[in-house]
Amino acid sequence: MQQNVVEVENLKHTYDNKKYVLEGISFEVKKGEVFGLLGRNGAGKTTTIKILTTLILPTSGKVNILGYDVRKDGLKIRSRIGLVQQLPSIEFTTVEKNLDIYGMLWGLNKKTRKEKIEELLEIFDLKNLRKKDAIDLSGGERRRLQIAREFMHDMDILFLDEPTVGLDVIMRRNLLNYIKKMVNKGLTIVFTTHMLEEAEYLCDRIAVIDKGKIVAIDTLDNLKIKYGGKRAVEFKIKNINLNDIKEKLNINHDNIKIVNDRLIILTENPYDTVEMVIDKIKQSNGKIEWLNIRDKTLEDVFLNVIGEENGIS
Amino acid sequence: MAYPKVVRLILRNLIVNSDPGTWLILVGMPTMFLVFFSYGYGSMLSSLGLSYVNYAKFLAPGMLAYETLIAGTASGSMLWFDRRWGSLAQILAMPFTRTDYLLGLILSSVVFAIMGNAILLVISYLLIPGLDFTTIGVIIMILTLIIGSLLFGSLMLILASYIKSQNAYNSIQILIIFFINFASTVFYPAISLPRPLLYLFYVNPLTYIANVMRDGFLNKVKIIDLYEMIFLASLSLLLIYIARKSYMRSEIKFE
Numbered sequence: 001m002q003q004n005v006v007e008v009e010n011l012k013h014t015y016d017n018k019k020y021v022l023e024g025i026s027f028e029v030k031k032g033e034v035f036g037l038l039g040r041n042g043a044g045k046t047t048t049i050k051i052l053t054t055l056i057l058p059t060s061g062k063v064n065i066l067g068y069d070v071r072k073d074g075l076k077i078r079s080r081i082g083l084v085q086q087l088p089s090i091e092f093t094t095v096e097k098n099l100d101i102y103g104m105l106w107g108l109n110k111k112t113r114k115e116k117i118e119e120l121l122e123i124f125d126l127k128n129l130r131k132k133d134a135i136d137l138s139g140g141e142r143r144r145l146q147i148a149r150e151f152m153h154d155m156d157i158l159f160l161d162e163p164t165v166g167l168d169v170i171m172r173r174n175l176l177n178y179i180k181k182m183v184n185k186g187l188t189i190v191f192t193t194h195m196l197e198e199a200e201y202l203c204d205r206i207a208v209i210d211k212g213k214i215v216a217i218d219t220l221d222n223l224k225i226k227y228g229g230k231r232a233v234e235f236k237i238k239n240i241n242l243n244d245i246k247e248k249l250n251i252n253h254d255n256i257k258i259v260n261d262r263l264i265i266l267t268e269n270p271y272d273t274v275e276m277v278i279d280k281i282k283q284s285n286g287k288i289e290w291l292n293i294r295d296k297t298l299e300d301v302f303l304n305v306i307g308e309e310n311g312i313s
Numbered sequence: 314m315a316y317p318k319v320v321r322l323i324l325r326n327l328i329v330n331s332d333p334g335t336w337l338i339l340v341g342m343p344t345m346f347l348v349f350f351s352y353g354y355g356s357m358l359s360s361l362g363l364s365y366v367n368y369a370k371f372l373a374p375g376m377l378a379y380e381t382l383i384a385g386t387a388s389g390s391m392l393w394f395d396r397r398w399g400s401l402a403q404i405l406a407m408p409f410t411r412t413d414y415l416l417g418l419i420l421s422s423v424v425f426a427i428m429g430n431a432i433l434l435v436i437s438y439l440l441i442p443g444l445d446f447t448t449i450g451v452i453i454m455i456l457t458l459i460i461g462s463l464l465f466g467s468l469m470l471i472l473a474s475y476i477k478s479q480n481a482y483n484s485i486q487i488l489i490i491f492f493i494n495f496a497s498t499v500f501y502p503a504i505s506l507p508r509p510l511l512y513l514f515y516v517n518p519l520t521y522i523a524n525v526m527r528d529g530f531l532n533k534v535k536i537i538d539l540y541e542m543i544f545l546a547s548l549s550l551l552l553i554y555i556a557r558k559s560y561m562r563s564e565i566k567f568e
Contacts, residue, residue, distance in 0.1 A: 053406045079408035089399025091329045101325050105407060107315030 004028040005157055005188050006035070006052065011061035013047055021047050023212040024061065029157075029190055029205075034183055036203035037192040038298075040306065044212040045192035046086055049161045052190065053083045066156060082150045086161040086192075088142055090134040095126055095145055098134050099152055106153040116152050123178060124148040125171065139166040147175060157188045164198060176202050196298045206298070208305050216305045220298065227304045228296030230255070230266040233273055237263065240286030248280050318409055322417025323424060326391055329400075330421070339383055339429040343376040344436055350500070351440065370444075373437040374454075374530035375499035377430050378523035381458050382493060384426035385465020386486055388418040389473035392560075393482055415560055419466040419553065426462035430454075445532070453529035453538060460545045461522040467552035474559040498523045521545055 006029035013022040022044045029035040037045045050056045051063060054074035063070040065077045091098045096117060103113035121127045124144045129137065134145060143166045150158065160179075164172045179202060183189060193199050199206055200220060207217040216227055237245065242258045249256065255266040267273040270293045281288060316324065351369035358368055395401040404414055434454075438444055469486065476482040494500075496510075497519035503511060514520050521541045528534050 055402055055405055075408055075410060078406060081406070083403070083406040085399060085402055085406070087399045087402070089403045091325075091400060092332070092394070092398070093329055097328065101328060105321050105325055105404070105409075107321065109315070 003031050005031045005066050006190060007062070007064040008048075008052075009062040011048070011051065011058055011063055013044075013051060013056075013059045020059075021212050022051075022058075025207075025209065025212070025214045027207050027214060027217055029188060031156075031188055032183060032186055033204045034179070034189040034191060034202050036199040036206040037190070037209055038194070038196070038199050038206050038302065039192075039209035040194060043209045045209060046161055048209070049083070049085075049159050049190070049192060053081060053159050054078055080156045082153065082155040082158040084147050084150050084158070084160045084163045086165070088139075089146055090137075090142055092133070092135055094131050094133055095137070096121070096130040098145055099149055102149045103152040108153065113152070120148040120151055123151075123174075125174075140168060140171065143167055144171060151182075155187070157190060158182070160189060160191045162192055162194070164193070164195065172198070196302055200298045208302060210306050216301070223298070223301045224296040227301040229300055229304050230268055231270045231296055232294040233265045233267060233270050233277070234290075234292045234294070235263045235265075235277060235281075235288060236261060236290040237281055237286050238289055240281065240284050245277075245280060245284060245286065248284070249277065318413050319416050319420065322404070322409065322413060323421050326417060326421035327424060330387065330391055330394075335387070335425075336429075339380070339387075339425060340432050342383065343380055343429075343433055346379070347372060347376050347433070347436065347440065367441075369441045370531065371502075371527070372500065373433075373441060374527040375523050376437075377433055377454065377458065377530065378461065378497075378519060378526045379494055379499050380429045380433055381426050381461030381522055382465045382490060382519055384422050384429055384462045385467075386469050386490060387425050388422040388466040389469030389482070389486060391418050391421065392470060392473040393479055397479060411561060412557065415470065415557055418470060419463060419556070422466035423459055423462045426458050427455075430458050446530075447532045449534055450529040450532045453534055453542075454526055456542060457522055457525045457529065457545075460542060460549055461519075461526075464518055464522075464545060464549040464552055467549065467556040470556040471552065471559045474556070474562070493517055493519050496520075498527075518545060518548060 006027075008028065009026050010024045011022055011026070012020055012024050014020045025044070025048065027035075037048060039045050047056070051058045051070060052065060054065075054070050054077050057071060066080055068077045070077060091101055093101070099117045099120060100113055103116060108116070121130055124147065126141070126144060126148060129141060134142060137145065143163075147163055158179075164175060167175065176198065179187075179189060189202075191199070191202060203220065205217070205219050206223060207214045208223075209215070216223060218226065242261070242263050246256055246258065246263065249265075251265060251267075257264050263277075265273055265277065274291065274293065278288065315321070347369070350372055354368045354372075392401070395404070401414075405411065409417075472485060472489070473482060476485060496513050497517045498514065499519060503514045503520065506514065522545065525538045525541050525545075528538050
């Protein structure tokens with residue numbers, strides 16, 4: 001059985017002793033897992049990351065990282081974790097020097113620093129910018145530097161707080177692939193985002209957090225089964241009037257509609273529905289030009305879980 | 314083998330903050346005061362028939378004392394920049410304690426003071442003929458500049474911990490620099506001052522730093538200098554303690 005490297009139990013936090021930004025969340029993360037905290041802005045994701053990285057102390061609850069208590073063993077925890085924070089963070093010097101200073105702060109020797117710098121400049125496409133002052137970089141370039149810097153040192157867990165904000169599509173995909181590579185080498189990732197496709201691409205398990213509470217937590221597949229709702233089956237049919245076939249199908253009006261030249265059916269059992277519709281079309285001498293069963297997405301899960309509470313449908 | 318943690322933080326602070334602007338403030342300003350005031354007031358004193366008064370010799374150790382104040386302000390500014398540009402949270406998520414970080418800032422100020430004072434001492438030596446330093450005088454000067462930069466470094470950290478707006482911090486810092494500087498014996502002796510001003514001068518730690526520095530510079534070290542240094546060192550320790558307390562409180566507030 002894989003060991004838990006993050007254990008959070010009934011974690012509560014308030015900044016002002018009045019309003020709780022975290023209202024008793026609990027979860028654990030296993031070694032080598034990519035765990036996503038998904039939620040809207042202000043849901044409590046960053047506060048959770050700050051507590052897990054020992055930047056702030058929790059108001060109450062139990063938080064263990066790598067077996068250490070965040071209240072007592074901050075230094076031990078910090079020596080084995082990395083953090084890419086949400087806010088930009090740079091030093092007022094060149095790109096290369098930024099990486100070098102970071103390596104020096106982590107206690108790496110000069111030779112190791114030099115090798116790491118070359119490797120990271122290549123991976124994060126910063127080679128041409130190595131002599132440029134960090135302050136003169138674009139937002140995306142700074143972000144790349146900030147993420148690259150964190151890989152200067154070895155760690156057991158990397159906390160990424162919305163790391164891809166400001167990155168272009170190519171760089172975002174490169175980063176996610178690099179993270180996957182590091183996970184294959186044994187790194188554990190705790191990742192916050194509000195970009196659903198990223199979470200879908202990267203995370204083994206996801207916790208959906210809203211207003212300081214975890215409202216759903218599971219693997220992506222299980223979340224889709226539990227909260228994905230109905231799946232949409234789309235048909236493009238010729239030689240037949242779509243309204244006629246709609247009448248012949250014994251389906252609740254809320255779950256069937258005609259959009260442009262397509263018949264769309266919302267169903268819990270897409271394969272049974274497809275068989276039934278094909279039979280009806282054959283009986284009416286129609287011909288199917290095209291059909292599509294749309295997969296449940298994390299967006300469906302997110303909207304179903306978060307939407308209900310917030311009046312979004 | 315890696316350097317000790319606080320040394321790594323000091324190195325980082327020196328690399329990141331050693332820009333031309335910092336050195337212009339650290340060395341350029343006191344040098345300007347030294348050159349212009351020495352010649353300006355020197356010639357004025359001469360024209361008044363007081364040519365036996367060597368104002369440059371009086372002002373040079375005053376500028377060394379002033380340097381400790383300027384170097385001390387660097388710690389507050391570094392805290393502000395680290396907070397503004399995200400480095401503070403980043404460093405605090407590394408294996409450093411908050412005390413390591415605070416000591417790193419204060420000791421970086423001390424290093425800035427030592428480097429700035431060394432340059433100023435060379436400039437003074439070139440500018441003022443007949444200077445002759447003794448070992449005890451140099452030791453006193455070095456100890457004074459270390460104590461002075463610790464004291465002002467802590468003072469500025471207390472300020473930086475409490476003030477939330479950078480503009481407000483900059484304005485208050487400039488005001489404090491001018492006030493402490495002019496209400497001290499850096500530029501002029503505290504003789505024949507009206508009584509309220511005299512009190513003001515003698516509650517100002519820069520007055521004691523300037524007095525001890527001057528005695529070391531002019532080879533006139535007295536036993537009172539030792540007492541003044543003990544007083545300054547005690548005050549520095551108290552301010553370091555308060556700075557740590559204020560910084561810890563402010564961190565929770567600001568994060």
